[in-house]
């Protein structure tokens with residue numbers, strides 16, 4: 001199948017969202033010296049070719065976390081940056097599982113909306129060098145800086161990226177309206193989200209790692225109350241007032257609880 005180019009929108013000056021066919025969202029932040037690509041999608045996009053159309057600056061690649069739908073294109077680069085707690089997760093991403101993920105979201109709307117197929121996944125057969133990013137690191141792009149914020153929960157190495165020059169928080173999957181945190185104790189998820197909340201006065205908009213999900217053409221930032229609603233959910237789970245919905249997950253019983261615009265999936269035996 002011929003290579004396709006995903007839809008790209010400029011969401012602020014020199015700031016782009018790349019909607020990888022309803023599968024995942026990547027972001028490109030262009031400074032005067034270099035650019036920063038956040039995440040690499042599912043591997044359906046020829047990223048070096050796309051980046052060349054968007055900027056002539058050298059591009060640093062950083063990952064919000066190590067899940068397969070964000071690391072799929074890492075083999076197209078020589079080096080990438082992410083939190084060390086997700087190094088292993090990122091290095092075992094495999095094409096077979098990626099195909100399954102593409103197939104799932106394809107059937108949920110991406111096939112119809114974008115005409116993609118799992119066969120489009122670009123296999124490079126190599127991994128880049130993985131370099132560490134830690135909480136508090138500052139990435140200087142020239143004329144704009146991006147602060148790294150460690151928010152474990154969805155994965156142990158979840159990172160958010162704060163760009164005060166455009167007052168946007170790029171929250172990956174660490175803070176979104178459907179927070180999957182089955183492997184994290186709820187008390188630790190809450191602690192991480194409380195830490196993230198200390199940055200609330202420094203951004204106006206929050207863009208997560210899955211805008212335009214599954215063929216939804218609406219590409220927009222998430223509601224302002226996403227984070228406060230997630231914290232309310234944590235409080236209600238921990239004080240026993242949440243009445244969750246149960247669902248089976250990999251042979252275990254998991255719970256999900258919703259409040260306001262947000263929902264958290266968690267393990268009731270790991271509070």
Ligand SMILES: [Zn+2]
Nearest residue numbers: 065067154173
């Ligand atoms: Zn994820």
